[in-house]
Every structure is written in C-alpha cells, then in structure tokens.
Amino acid sequence: MEYKEHLTRYMANFVDELAKTGLTDVVISPGSRSTPLAMTMAEHPTIKEWIILDERSAAFFGLGLAKQTKRAVALVCSSGTAAANYFPAIVEAYQSRVPLVVLTADRPHELRDVGAPQAIDQIKLYGDYVKWFQEMSMPEATPAMLAYVRKNAARAVQTAQGDNAGPVHLNFPFREPLIPDFTVENLWGETTEESYAPVIEGQRVIPENMICSIIGNLQLVKRGVIVCGPQVDEELGQAITKLAALWKLPILADPLSQVRAGNHPKNHIIEGYDAFLRNKHYRKKLKPDFIIRFGAMPVSKPYLFYVQENQDAKQYVVENHGGHREPVGNRTEFIYSDPVSFCTQLIEQGGDLKFSSNWLQTWKNMNHITKKHLTDVSGEALTEGSAVRKLISTLPNESSLYVGNSMAVRDVDTFFLTTSKNIYVLANRGANGIDGIISSALGAAATGTPVTLVLGDLSFFHDLNGLLASKHYQLNITILLINNNGGGIFSFLPQASERKHFEALFGTPVNLDFKQAVDLYGGYYHKASNEMELEKALRESYQESGLSVVEVITNREENVTWHRNLWADINNDISKSVVE
C-alpha cells in the first residue's frame, strides 16, 4: 500500500469514528501541515466544518458552540503558533468544563527540534489544561492501526464529554505528501460497525445511609440557604425549587445557574442578594446554619464575603463528577452525585425536616425591596445598569444570552430577575477572560438559536477579529455594546483612588469609533442614548439578519455613582422595613 493510501485510510477511519461517536462540528483554521485532517473532515458526509482564520477566534467559537450544544466540538489547526493560539480558549474550556477535541497537526519526528520551519514542541502543549493528551502515530492503515485510530477517536470524544467535561488534545505528526486520495474504495471503513465508544456511564447517586446522615445533620439546625451557581443543566431548576418548597428555604440563584429563567416556580428564588449582601449588617442578620451549593461559585463577590463570614456554617457542595470548587476555604462536604438525583433523594428522605418559619420570609422581604428598586430606578441618560435592565426585559423567549465578563456579568447578576421566559444564560466564567467573547457568542449562534451578547468596549475591541464569522456565515446575533471607553470595573476597585496612574494603567480608554468596525464586517449598527431608543434598536436588531450591534455610550464615573446610589437606596429601604 502506498503512503498516500495509508494516510487516507488512517485519517478517514479517525474522522469517521469521531462522527460515529457523535461529533457533528469541527472548526478548521487554514494550514498546510493540517491538510490530512482538514480535507478529511470536509469530505466526511455528516461533519459540519466552520472555517475561521484566526485560531484564537476559532477556538473560542468552538467553545461557544460546545457550550450551547453541550456536545464536543473539534478544532483543527496547523503546527506552530497556530496551535499556541488555541491556548486561551482551552484554558476557559477546562475551567468551565466545556468539551473540545483539539486536533493539532505537527511536523514528523525527524523535523522536530532541528530548526525546521513552523516546528514547535507540541507535546502536551496545553499542559494540565487538557483532560487527556495523545501523541498520535504516523499514519498507517494496517487493520491494527485502523482499530487504534478509531479507538483513540472514540476515546477523545468520550473523554471530552464524560465526567467533568473539558478539552482533550491529539497531536498528529504528518509527513509529506499531505493530500489524501478520496477515490480509494471503502473510504470510511465498514459503515455498519458500531462505534468504539468505550464506556456506559451510570448516574451517580448517594448511598441511602449517607443521605440519612446528611438529613440527620440538618435536623439539628434551623436556617439554611440553597445556592445555585453557574451550571448548564436546565432541568436542575425544577428539582431545586421542589426541594426549597418542601423545606421552606431561599434559593440564591446566580444569573448563570439556569434557575432564574424557565417555567419552574420562582417564589423561593432570591435574585437580589448581590445588592443587599453588600451590607455587612445584612450578611450578619442572614447568618445561615448550613449552605447547600449546586454548580460553581456564584459571580457575586458579596456572596463570597457572606460565605467567608460564616466559616461555622455546614457547607455542602454538590458536584456531578468531582472537583473542589470552594475558593473560600470553609470546611466543606463535597457531594459527588447527579444533582437532580441528589435533590430527589433529599426530598424523599427529608420530607419532615422543619426549618425556621420567618427565615425565608426575611430573605423574601429583602429581595422584594431590592427588586422594586431594580425595576424603578431610572435616570435620563442610560447607564450600564439601566441598559442591561432594558436588554433583559427585551430578550426574546427561547433564546440565549451570552454575557461578557467585567461589569456586563455583574450588571446581569443585578438586573436579570426571574422570568418565565426560557433564556439560556452563558458566559466564560471559567477564567473570566475578556478575550474571545465575540467568538464564543458567535459559536453559540452557529446553532441557529437566537443569541444576544452583552459586553464592554474593551472586551469588544479584544475580539474584533471574531466578527468575521458573522459576516462569513451570516450568523444572526445581537450585540449590546456598552461603551464606557475603558475598563469600567476598575472604577469600583481600590485602584480607582490611584489617580496618578489610574487612567493609563486601569482605565485604558481605546477611543475607537466602533461603528467603523461594524461596517467593516457588514453588520447593522444602532446607537441608543435612552431606554426608549434602546428598546427600539434591540427590537429592530431581532428582525435583522446577520450581525447587529447596538451601542450605548456611558460614563464610567456616572456608572459608579448610579450603582452606589442604588445600593444605598436599597439599604435605606430595607433598614426601614425589615424587622431587626
């Protein structure tokens, strides 16, 4: 068999097995050494390829697509810094448990570490930020090697999606000639064969005696909170609200918990906690005996203070497969169980638990006062807060909201109040980067789901390259660009008092006319200066096809003043209304 045939069959069997194991999408960035991977992916009948030139954008695009679909997405690139440009998105994927199958082409072994062009050390290039790494063999199409390459394909998808999801990396050395020959007979191998997918994973449930022991501990206390941090299971809301209703407990729901939106009951959900837990007096007043947290740590820093100040509270953190996501350092029992099953077991075993009667009402009263302010507070000019509040009220049902980091995610935390609309809320909170946000949101939009992205101006600048995908694939997306000409979040931090260095080191205004960027990528551009104009522009954007950017110009200092006044008003009203 000629080398070309070995190459062709080896790659065809690999790609066919990826498809058999459920992979449907690959993001390809152009290169020569990656030709065998790229052409075979493009040739495969069921795999959709997305061509994105900039590898950093491509990897974030794949991340967003995988977040939206909860299925592994493959990435293909050439050797050298192309592969290195994947790194930021791989870090985010690892930290936020998103399945990616990273396929890097490489020079063959004789061209490594000898000054050959475009050759870097790609062995374990991403270190511990991938769940599994394989240096693949040189292409060979013996029966044993076809079985080997299929097993690795299936294992890659299974490992990426299984357990706590995350990225895996396969590095492929290729020797020239690189172009496969798709005229070979039986190219995709035995089509009738089953996938090599190696495992059948059972649902993790807690042994009954351990559930009884947890219930036993809870029988000794009176005041608890159920917390749901960032997580993607849209079924969890029903289970958590059932448990909270039975035990008459508050649910502190993070904006990325998928619990604030949906058709489950909302009467136990507390969404204003970030505002009133800023007051240490209220944090003290709401001292819990126990905390049960599902999902990652919430966005809210005041919530982190709340946990910090209650080291003696019994804390349970429920994780699907493992992990130690508890940054405060409190003594914590990690419960590795399917979260919905865990709720069901607590409901079945803990039906007669009775907690403090007025505890929930106190939380509800504070939340009610907070929500009233959040809906009433207004002003002539738009601030980032009022802009986000208007956005949330205008979001289409059955859509996704992708949230940028920095102030965008904090304003969504403040203003995304419970709704019966089905809104899937996504963000890159694994590493809280301001990079790749446009690309990530466009990856989510690639599924055809209506996507709205809200982000700041530096985040928008940071990933302008990402806009090309919207032009290239005519992807529908509405982007609310909150332009305060710099890093607004720093004005809330101690750095704000460093007047001498602040603007240069932290404010970092870019002074750009972003309309020109929108024009460059063929998008619709709107500008809004008040809530009425903003609502009109948003509604128009949802009728437009392709890229629509709605820009709101705000002022960083005014934003700070507006937020601080809001928090002060909330505190004043709560102090007058809530029984001490």
Ligand SMILES: Cc1ncc(C[n+]2csc(CCOP(=O)(O)OP(=O)(O)O)c2C)c(N)n1
């Ligand atoms: C890749 C990356 N670089 C730097 C940071 C640090 N950082 C966090 S927020 C921020 C400023 C963000 O500005 P913008 O996107 O305009 O949002 P705003 O704070 O104005 O709402 C920076 C630089 C980061 N999180 N990620």
Ligand SMILES: C=C(O[C@H]1C=C[C@H](C(=O)CCC(=O)O)[C@@H](C(=O)O)[C@@H]1O)C(=O)O
């Ligand atoms: C800019 C960075 O991230 C910092 C941004 C805000 C956090 C913060 O303190 C927010 C306060 C609030 O929500 O009221 C800060 C933190 O978590 O300590 C982040 O580090 C950065 O580059 O780190």
Ligand SMILES: [Mg+2]
């Ligand atoms: Mg900004």
